[in-house]
Amino acid sequence: MKLLDVLFGRTKPVRSRAEGLFAVATAAVTLETQLRLKPTGRGGLAIRPVSASDFSATEAEMRRILDLSSKETGARVALAKDDYGYLWVVARDDRFEDVVSTVYAASLTIADGGYLDQVLAAMFPFVDEDGQEVAWIYNFKRARFYPFVPLKTGQRRDNATELRLAAVMEHELPIERDPAQWYALWDAPLAAADTSSEEVR
Numbered sequence: 276m277k278l279l280d281v282l283f284g285r286t287k288p289v290r291s292r293a294e295g296l297f298a299v300a301t302a303a304v305t306l307e308t309q310l311r312l313k314p315t316g317r318g319g320l321a322i323r324p325v326s327a328s329d330f331s332a333t334e335a336e337m338r339r340i341l342d343l344s345s346k347e348t349g350a351r352v353a354l355a356k357d358d359y360g361y362l363w364v365v366a367r368d369d370r371f372e373d374v375v376s377t378v379y380a381a382s383l384t385i386a387d388g389g390y391l392d393q394v395l396a397a398m399f400p401f402v403d404e405d406g407q408e409v410a411w412i413y414n415f416k417r418a419r420f421y422p423f424v425p426l427k428t429g430q431r432r433d434n435a436t437e438l439r440l441a442a443v444m445e446h447e448l449p450i451e452r453d454p455a456q457w458y459a460l461w462d463a464p465l466a467a468a469d470t471s472s473e474e475v476r
Contacts, residue, residue, distance in 0.1 A: 312401040318374040333388030355467035367468035419451035
């Protein structure tokens with residue numbers, strides 16, 4: 276069993292769990308005005324691939340949907356693998372709503388194919404005035420968001436800031452109340468849409 280399998284477990288394919296993603300789009304105003312956190316213009320979706328022909332067909336359908344979506348919105352979309360072998364759908368767009376919509380479209384296509392249990396997490400990084408990254412991660416198994424504040428040196432995180440952010444945003448986002456479930460996602464390939472040759476558009 277791989278790392279993200281252990282962290283996020285398996286989830287029953289319930290389509291409605293993908294709907295919670297849109298909360299971060301509406302919360303972006305509060306994040307910027309109250310917390311001075313601006314979206315980076317990127318977002319990603321982590322998927323655990325399986326070696327099944329119908330999953331391959333679902334992935335191909337996802338690529339087709341993403342291609343159509345990127346042509347409509349102008350978002351750049353790429354597929355990338357991380358060090359654990361997970362497939363990431365990465366979106367980049369100056370309009371944060373388009374980033375969220377792209378990630379949602381990918382998750383919904385996988386869900387409609389009967390594989391929502393393969394969708395692990397969505398990640399939306401923001402940045403503060405000092406250049407500190409603050410990511411909001413959506414755990415599909417629990418249908419909840421939590422903050423992830425990686426420090427700039429080493430694989431360390433700012434737990435105190437994470438707790439403060441969660442408290443401030445609990446009325447804006449469906450927040451995971453158990454900090455033991457706030458798993459770190461290190462080295463997510465969210466820059467893939469910048470230079471990747473594997474863009475789907």
